[in-house]
Amino acid sequence: MEPFSGVKSASVTRAAAQRLQAEIYDKAGTAIWRHAVYDVLHGGWELACIGGREFLDTVATRSGLRSGTRVLDLGCGSGAACQYLSEKTGCWATGIEINKSQLRMAEERRSSSVGSLLSFYQGDVSHHPAPGKYDAVYQLDTFSLLPDFEAAIDAAHAATCETGMLFMADLVAGPHFDRKTEDLARELDGFLNLRPPAQIAGMLGVGGFSSVRSTDRTEQAIRCNSLMLDWLEDPPEALPAGVTSSLLTDWIRATRWYLERFEHGALGYYWWEAAHRASAP
Numbered sequence: 001m002e003p004f005s006g007v008k009s010a011s012v013t014r015a016a017a018q019r020l021q022a023e024i025y026d027k028a029g030t031a032i033w034r035h036a037v038y039d040v041l042h043g044g045w046e047l048a049c050i051g052g053r054e055f056l057d058t059v060a061t062r063s064g065l066r067s068g069t070r071v072l073d074l075g076c077g078s079g080a081a082c083q084y085l086s087e088k089t090g091c092w093a094t095g096i097e098i099n100k101s102q103l104r105m106a107e108e109r110r111s112s113s114v115g116s117l118l119s120f121y122q123g124d125v126s127h128h129p130a131p132g133k134y135d136a137v138y139q140l141d142t143f144s145l146l147p148d149f150e151a152a153i154d155a156a157h158a159a160t161c162e163t164g165m166l167f168m169a170d171l172v173a174g175p176h177f178d179r180k181t182e183d184l185a186r187e188l189d190g191f192l193n194l195r196p197p198a199q200i201a202g203m204l205g206v207g208g209f210s211s212v213r214s215t216d217r218t219e220q221a222i223r224c225n226s227l228m229l230d231w232l233e234d235p236p237e238a239l240p241a242g243v244t245s246s247l248l249t250d251w252i253r254a255t256r257w258y259l260e261r262f263e264h265g266a267l268g269y270y271w272w273e274a275a276h277r278a279s280a281p
Ligand SMILES: C[S@@+](CC[C@H](N)C(=O)[O-])C[C@H]1O[C@@H](n2cnc3c(N)ncnc32)[C@H](O)[C@@H]1O
Pocket: 021, 025, 046, 047, 048, 049, 074, 075, 076, 077, 078, 080, 081, 096, 097, 098, 099, 102, 123, 124, 125, 126, 139, 140, 141, 142, 145, 146
């Protein structure tokens, strides 16, 4: 999350939003992320998302991940989700990520106890020809950042085997979404594709998926932002190294804004699951 920059939102072009995303995820290994996000929300796992382990546990159970099965993470960030799933189920896990700093963090996981099950590639998930086919493909808080949502769904479909499933967890346009929310979300975090959840479900159908199930998990986003705010507003008296009071001020402002937008219904958070059409009942 970045401070309110005062930049007029209309001037945040697609290219500027993508530069902002790059700046943000270049810093996703820093102390404020570790303390306010990874420790507070994800038990220390470096997950830069809301869905977290609860979503990953659902992916594992619903798609029957186990030793010998293959999962693909589109926008894998630090690779923590891949490591989590391999440790939990013994599956092969592959991640695609555009950001080099994040990819470096992911590569370090190849020396973990499940390192031989992990592989990571640098690429754009909208176009990357994923090597092979996967039993489960998922994206965790990534497609809302992409300029072309449809292309990413097509790439996800191409990567899913005929009996496979797609899972997604992401921010959406809530029932009270408006232009101001869209502009500020773009200015703060580079969001380029906040869409109504029903539209996304329709796009999955057009993109070759069936049995699409959407679940409103906005309460999870409210809980996560509240927990982060509790820590940010009442950090340890001796601030952890690398956490400055000006960073705290910026993060508090942004987190309060997101919390209020989720509570108001301007933003929402959804999970989806869908079957590759060939595997539909
Ligand atoms: C909100 S973070 C989530 C990371 C990861 N899914 C997690 O839960 O920890 C979004 C990630 O998507 C990556 N990303 C953005 N655009 C991308 C693209 N076109 N292709 C691949 N990765 C992308 C960002 O660099 C960032 O690491």
